[in-house]
Amino acid sequence: MGGGGPRRDRAQTSRRKIHHLAFFDPLTELPNRLLLIERLEAALAESERTGQSGALMFIDLDNFKVLNDTMGHSRGDLLLQRVAERLQRSVRKADTVARIGGDEFVVMLQGLGTDPHSAALKTKTVATKVLARMSEPFDLGDYQHYSTVSIGVTGFGAQPTGVSELLKQADLAMYQAKSAGRDTIAFFDPAMQAAVSASAALGADVRAALQAGDQFSVHYQPLFNQQRCVTGVEALLRWRHPARGAVSPAEFIPIAEDTGLILPLGHWVLEQACAQLAAWAERPETAQLSIAVNVSVRQFRHPEFVDQVIAAIRRHRVAPRLLKLELTESLLADRMEITLEKMDTLKQLGVTLSLDDFGTGYSSLAYLKRLPLDQLKIDKGFVADVLTDPSDAAIARAIIELAHSQGLSVIAEGVATEEQHRFLVDHGCDLFQGFLLAKPMSIGALEEFMDQHRDTATAPLHE
Structure with a gap:
C-alpha cells in the first residue's frame, strides 16, 4: 500500500x-x-x-x-x-x-x-x-x-x-x-472577404457533393514495372461539380483538409479501393493488382483511422498486401512515436506502406531506418529535371540506392518522356507512373486499357 x-x-x-x-x-x-x-x-x-x-x-x-x-x-x-x-x-x-x-x-x-x-x-x-x-x-x-x-x-x-x-x-x-x-x-475588412467567401462556398459544395453521392468518383493511374507491365494502380479522387464541371483536386483537397471533410472523403476512397480489389480478386488476370490510396495527415492522425482500414479490408475480404497506403512526409514533422505505432499496426496487418513525394519534406536517414515502409516514391519534381539538372539526377540516384539498401522498392512519379524512363531504369528504379505510360482514367477505361495491352506489355503504352 x-x-x-x-x-x-x-x-x-x-x-x-x-x-x-x-x-x-x-x-x-x-x-x-x-x-x-x-x-x-x-x-x-x-x-x-x-x-x-x-x-x-x-x-x-x-x-x-x-x-x-x-x-x-x-x-x-x-x-x-x-x-x-x-x-x-x-x-x-x-x-x-x-x-x-x-x-x-x-x-x-x-x-x-x-x-x-x-x-x-x-x-x-x-x-x-x-x-x-x-x-x-x-x-x-x-x-x-x-x-x-x-x-x-x-x-x-x-x-x-x-x-x-x-x-x-x-x-x-x-x-x-x-x-x-x-x-x-x-x-x-469585407474587401478581403472574397477569397474567404469563395473558399467557404467551395467547402459547402464539397459537403453537398458528399451528401449527393454522385459527384465524386475514383480514377486510377496505372503503375508499371521495368518491363512495362501493369502491377497496380493509384486511386485518385475526382470531382465533377454540377455547375463548374471538373474541379481540380489542387483546389478542393486543401479546403477539404481545412474543414475536416477530408475524413469522410478519404474514408470513401478507401472503401472504393477495397471494393475494387474485391472485384479484381474474382479474375485471375487482375487478382494480383494492388491499389494505392493517398492518406492525408489529418486522416492518418484521426483516432479511428487504423480501425477503418481494418474494417474495410475485412468487409471486402481483400488481401491486405494489395492495399497500399501512400503517406506524406509531413507526417514525420511531429508526433513521431504515435505515427510509428500506427504504421507498425498497419504493417503487422499486412498492408503495404509507401512514403509519397520522398525528398521534399521531413525525412531523415534516422527516421527512415525506424519507419516500417515497403516503398519510397520519388517526387515528380526531381523526375522532371532528371536529365537537365545534375543535382536532381544525383538526388534520384541517391534515393534509389538508399531505398534498395533498406530493402525498399522505388516508384518514380511524373515520368513524361522516354529519356526520363530510360535514365530511371538504368539506375535501378523499380516502378513507374506518369503520362508517358498512362494517364488517370475511369475504372471502365482502365480495364479496357489493360485488356488492350495485356499481350503487348513490353511495347510503349500510351493512353
Missing part, C-alpha cells in the same frame, strides 16, 4: 508531461496551434453567449528567413524565444499568445467589452504597442538584431464565427500588411 502514493505521483507527472508536449510549443513554451484552437473555440462560444468582443492578431516576423540563413538556426531559435517573451509582456495575462509554426504567432484578446467600436480601438492600441515593441533591438547574446513584424487583425463578437474562418481572416489581413510594406498593421 505504501507504494501507491509515489506511483500515483509518477503517473500524474507523466500525464502532465504528455499534456504539455501535446499543447505547448517546446521552443518558446507558448501554447501551440492545438491549444490556441481549443481556447479560441471556448472564447467564441463565450462571446456568442455574453456579447463580449474579442480579437485575433496574426503576427509574422519580417525577413526571418534571412536571419536563419545568414546567422544560423540557433540564433533564429533565440530570436523566436525573445519574441515570445516580448509578446507576453505586451498583453494581459488573460490573453493568449501562441506560436502556430515557424515565425508565426497569434495573440487572442478576450473581454474587450460589448461595444464593437470600443473593442476595435482597444485592439488597435494593443497591436500598435506590439508593433512598437517588436521594432526595438533584440539581444541575441553577442549580437543585436533589429526586426519588424506584420500584423493582421480581425475581431469577433456576438455573431457566430468559425475558428477556421477567423484564422483565415487574420491571416489574410497579415498578408495585406506585408504587401503594404511590412512593419505595419492591417485590419480585416
Whole structure:
C-alpha cells in the first residue's frame, strides 16, 4: 500500500508531461496551434453567449528567413524565444499568445467589452504597442538584431464565427500588411472577404457533393514495372461539380483538409479501393493488382483511422498486401512515436506502406531506418529535371540506392518522356507512373486499357 502514493505521483507527472508536449510549443513554451484552437473555440462560444468582443492578431516576423540563413538556426531559435517573451509582456495575462509554426504567432484578446467600436480601438492600441515593441533591438547574446513584424487583425463578437474562418481572416489581413510594406498593421475588412467567401462556398459544395453521392468518383493511374507491365494502380479522387464541371483536386483537397471533410472523403476512397480489389480478386488476370490510396495527415492522425482500414479490408475480404497506403512526409514533422505505432499496426496487418513525394519534406536517414515502409516514391519534381539538372539526377540516384539498401522498392512519379524512363531504369528504379505510360482514367477505361495491352506489355503504352 505504501507504494501507491509515489506511483500515483509518477503517473500524474507523466500525464502532465504528455499534456504539455501535446499543447505547448517546446521552443518558446507558448501554447501551440492545438491549444490556441481549443481556447479560441471556448472564447467564441463565450462571446456568442455574453456579447463580449474579442480579437485575433496574426503576427509574422519580417525577413526571418534571412536571419536563419545568414546567422544560423540557433540564433533564429533565440530570436523566436525573445519574441515570445516580448509578446507576453505586451498583453494581459488573460490573453493568449501562441506560436502556430515557424515565425508565426497569434495573440487572442478576450473581454474587450460589448461595444464593437470600443473593442476595435482597444485592439488597435494593443497591436500598435506590439508593433512598437517588436521594432526595438533584440539581444541575441553577442549580437543585436533589429526586426519588424506584420500584423493582421480581425475581431469577433456576438455573431457566430468559425475558428477556421477567423484564422483565415487574420491571416489574410497579415498578408495585406506585408504587401503594404511590412512593419505595419492591417485590419480585416469585407474587401478581403472574397477569397474567404469563395473558399467557404467551395467547402459547402464539397459537403453537398458528399451528401449527393454522385459527384465524386475514383480514377486510377496505372503503375508499371521495368518491363512495362501493369502491377497496380493509384486511386485518385475526382470531382465533377454540377455547375463548374471538373474541379481540380489542387483546389478542393486543401479546403477539404481545412474543414475536416477530408475524413469522410478519404474514408470513401478507401472503401472504393477495397471494393475494387474485391472485384479484381474474382479474375485471375487482375487478382494480383494492388491499389494505392493517398492518406492525408489529418486522416492518418484521426483516432479511428487504423480501425477503418481494418474494417474495410475485412468487409471486402481483400488481401491486405494489395492495399497500399501512400503517406506524406509531413507526417514525420511531429508526433513521431504515435505515427510509428500506427504504421507498425498497419504493417503487422499486412498492408503495404509507401512514403509519397520522398525528398521534399521531413525525412531523415534516422527516421527512415525506424519507419516500417515497403516503398519510397520519388517526387515528380526531381523526375522532371532528371536529365537537365545534375543535382536532381544525383538526388534520384541517391534515393534509389538508399531505398534498395533498406530493402525498399522505388516508384518514380511524373515520368513524361522516354529519356526520363530510360535514365530511371538504368539506375535501378523499380516502378513507374506518369503520362508517358498512362494517364488517370475511369475504372471502365482502365480495364479496357489493360485488356488492350495485356499481350503487348513490353511495347510503349500510351493512353
